[in-house]
Amino acid sequence: MGSLHFGDFQLMRGFPEEVVHGGVAAQTALVFEREKPGKSGLTVEPRAAMALKSHSEAERRRRERINAHLSTLRTLIPGTGKMDKAALLTEVISRIKELKTSTTEISQGVNVPADADEVKVEVEASLCCADRPELLMDLKQTLLALRLRTVKAEISTVGGRVKNDIVLTCEGGGAAAATGEYDTECNIFTNNVHQALKSVLERASSQPDFSAGSPLSGKRRRLSPPSFPAASSSP
Amino acid sequence: MGSLHFGDFQLMRGFPEEVVHGGVAAQTALVFEREKPGKSGLTVEPRAAMALKSHSEAERRRRERINAHLSTLRTLIPGTGKMDKAALLTEVISRIKELKTSTTEISQGVNVPADADEVKVEVEASLCCADRPELLMDLKQTLLALRLRTVKAEISTVGGRVKNDIVLTCEGGGAAAATGEYDTECNIFTNNVHQALKSVLERASSQPDFSAGSPLSGKRRRLSPPSFPAASSSP
DNA sequence: CTGTACACGTGACCC
DNA sequence: TGGGTCACGTGTACA
Numbered sequence: 001m002g003s004l005h006f007g008d009f010q011l012m013r014g015f016p017e018e019v020v021h022g023g024v025a026a027q028t029a030l031v032f033e034r035e036k037p038g039k040s041g042l043t044v045e046p047r048a049a050m051a052l053k054s055h056s057e058a059e060r061r062r063r064e065r066i067n068a069h070l071s072t073l074r075t076l077i078p079g080t081g082k083m084d085k086a087a088l089l090t091e092v093i094s095r096i097k098e099l100k101t102s103t104t105e106i107s108q109g110v111n112v113p114a115d116a117d118e119v120k121v122e123v124e125a126s127l128c129c130a131d132r133p134e135l136l137m138d139l140k141q142t143l144l145a146l147r148l149r150t151v152k153a154e155i156s157t158v159g160g161r162v163k164n165d166i167v168l169t170c171e172g173g174g175a176a177a178a179t180g181e182y183d184t185e186c187n188i189f190t191n192n193v194h195q196a197l198k199s200v201l202e203r204a205s206s207q208p209d210f211s212a213g214s215p216l217s218g219k220r221r222r223l224s225p226p227s228f229p230a231a232s233s234s235p
Numbered sequence: 236m237g238s239l240h241f242g243d244f245q246l247m248r249g250f251p252e253e254v255v256h257g258g259v260a261a262q263t264a265l266v267f268e269r270e271k272p273g274k275s276g277l278t279v280e281p282r283a284a285m286a287l288k289s290h291s292e293a294e295r296r297r298r299e300r301i302n303a304h305l306s307t308l309r310t311l312i313p314g315t316g317k318m319d320k321a322a323l324l325t326e327v328i329s330r331i332k333e334l335k336t337s338t339t340e341i342s343q344g345v346n347v348p349a350d351a352d353e354v355k356v357e358v359e360a361s362l363c364c365a366d367r368p369e370l371l372m373d374l375k376q377t378l379l380a381l382r383l384r385t386v387k388a389e390i391s392t393v394g395g396r397v398k399n400d401i402v403l404t405c406e407g408g409g410a411a412a413a414t415g416e417y418d419t420e421c422n423i424f425t426n427n428v429h430q431a432l433k434s435v436l437e438r439a440s441s442q443p444d445f446s447a448g449s450p451l452s453g454k455r456r457r458l459s460p461p462s463f464p465a466a467s468s469s470p
Numbered sequence: 471c472t473g474t475a476c477a478c479g480t481g482a483c484c485c
Numbered sequence: 486t487g488g489g490t491c492a493c494g495t496g497t498a499c500a
Contacts, residue, residue, distance in 0.1 A: 051487080056479050058489065062321070063477070069324035076331050084475070086297070089304035092327060096311050099334035113391060113398035117364045117440075119432040121425045124359045124402070129352045163349070167359070190356050190425060197354040205352075286472085291494050293474070298492070319490075 366397040
């Protein structure tokens with residue numbers, strides 16, 4: 001699938017392919033036209049000519065297949081439309097490498113056993129509501145008041161709505177997870193986190209809407225905006 | 236990099252390439268060797284022969300470049316060592332497609348904002364230790380005793396060591412996240428989870444080893460460590 | 471005029 | 486023995 005709908009970059013490199021087909025090399029092949037019947041009663045030259053013709057046709061099919069695959073590769077990787085064959089393949093291998101590393105990074109990110117025994121407990125919270133100008137600041141200060149440390153944060157907005165995915169630990173909980181400090185520091189109800197986030201939600205609802213007339217019906221993603229993981233706040 | 240150390244599948248298809256180089260077509264090119272100086276004082280046939288030779292050489296370099304890239308693609312995708320060129324390209328485009336879809340799936344997995352306001356709080360715990368036969372059963376019962384519900388679990392083992400990544404909520408916490416039930420049910424210290432997992436760890440350590448000699452000395456990566464920009468410690 | 475890039479046909483090779 | 490694949494040299498177009 002998806003092989004012939006492309007721009008036919010390398011097939012139309014001059015003539016409409018029939019003219020090329022009866023080109024120079026084909027004529028040199030027809031130069032051997034003689035009258036010499038084979039010993040088996042069958043003329044051998046027409047057979048040889050037919051074999052040669054089918055041979056060249058098979059080769060032409062092979063080239064078409066390969067070039068069709070190259071064209072689909074061009075559609076898969078953006079920006080390679082007018083590239084060289086070799087440059088296209090270079091881009092292909094770089095894409096495969098970076099995609100492979102990114103997938104393995106993500107999937108085995110927290111998935112490889114460490115060499116030391118350890119126990120880690122984190123709180124993963126997500127808040128989804130309509131976007132407000134001061135939402136991020138409010139959220140940040142609320143979490144700060146709970147003495148929680150932000151390990152990871154991911155924010156995405158679509159159609160005026162925002163979703164914040166946060167991973168939290170208690171202060172110093174990362175390194176102290178295997179020690180006794182963790183136990184004394186991390187006495188926070190998940191309850192507390194939940195209630196705090198609900199308070200953020202309520203405060204946001206009591207204020208005027210951020211995007212009044214939102215003309216965005218199309219999808220629009222926004223990954224990790226520069227504002228959220230701001231560490232230092234009001235001292 | 237990484238182009239000539241491969242098995243040289245298509246370059247060694249018969250002769251050692253020097254014999255091929257002086258093959259049939261090259262001899263037919265040398266047939267035009269005559270003595271006929273051009274009117275500008277310079278002989279034209281040797282020039283044409285040289286141009287033709289450099290042309291074929293350039294074409295040969297181009298083929299080598301493309302085939303080198305194809306060889307690196309063979310090294311990148313396992314199992315394509317003895318494949319056709321077209322089959323190799325087919326495998327390449329399928330790999331690119333699946334890698335692309337998997338990355339987008341992972342990255343946008345929990346990333347789309349929901350249509351209703353909601354707050355969700357989960358506990359994400361990970362336990363990393365040497366593998367034991369009864370470890371899983373112990374872990375399961377321990378979490379059950381805490382009235383926690385396992386939302387997601389990921390277990391990976393390497394070299395006799397095991398890592399369990401678990402995402403937990405209180406019983407019925409998933410649907411009741413936006414209601415008041417959640418608050419009354421989910422009064423569990425993350426502390427408690429941590430201590431319970433530590434007890435599992437201690438029970439595992441007091442029992443005979445599962446795989447005696449663990450030969451793991453290779454490097455192992457661990458992404459997303461608690462190295463995120465830490466919020467200011469003391470307000 | 472000099473490269474560079476592409477498609478083509480052809481000989482050799484392997485099932 | 487054909488059908489399939491490969492590398493090669495060549496003709497041709499474009500910069």
